[in-house]
Amino acid sequence: MATSIAEHHAVRLAHADAHAAAHGLALTPLRRQVYAAIVASERPVGAYELLAALEPERGRMPPTTVYRALDFLLAHGFVHRIESKNAYVACCEVGVPHRSQFLMCDGCGATVEIPGDDLADQLSHSGPANGFEVHRQVIELSGLCAPCARAARPVGGSS
Numbered sequence: 001m002a003t004s005i006a007e008h009h010a011v012r013l014a015h016a017d018a019h020a021a022a023h024g025l026a027l028t029p030l031r032r033q034v035y036a037a038i039v040a041s042e043r044p045v046g047a048y049e050l051l052a053a054l055e056p057e058r059g060r061m062p063p064t065t066v067y068r069a070l071d072f073l074l075a076h077g078f079v080h081r082i083e084s085k086n087a088y089v090a091c092c093e094v095g096v097p098h099r100s101q102f103l104m105c106d107g108c109g110a111t112v113e114i115p116g117d118d119l120a121d122q123l124s125h126s127g128p129a130n131g132f133e134v135h136r137q138v139i140e141l142s143g144l145c146a147p148c149a150r151a152a153r154p155v156g157g158s159s
Ligand SMILES: [Zn+2]
Pocket: 080, 090, 091, 092, 093, 094, 098, 100, 113, 115
C-alpha cells in the first residue's frame, strides 16, 4: 500500500519524538519545527531557507537561533550537513549511530543518504596509514537521479 508523503513525514516526526523522549533529548518546539521543515524538503535546505520557511509561524528570527537549533539536531543525529551545499538533510535512520555517504542530483537537487560505516572507516584509516592527519571527511557524490537522467536522454535513441 502506498504511503502519502504527508504520512511519511508524520511517521518520521513521530519517530524523532520517540527517540528524543527515550533519550531525554529536549526536542523543543523550535528544534522540532526546524527538523520538520528539513524533513518536508525534498532536497538539502540551508539555514536561510529555514528562516524563511519558519517566518510565518515564528516571525523573524536571528540566524543564530536557527543555527543553534541545527547544532542540536546535528549533534544528536536528527540531520546531516551536506558540506558542498552548506545545507541540511534529515537522517534516514535517527537513533542508529552511523556514518553516511550522499548521492546528490545536479538536476533536481534530490539527495539520497547511503548509511554505511565500511567505506568511511576505510577512508579514516587511510589517513594515519599514510602519516596524514584527517580533519574533515566528506563523501558526497554528484550526478543525476533516475528521473533526471531519463529526462536528459533523448527519447528513442538517435537524435
Ligand atoms: Zn543518517
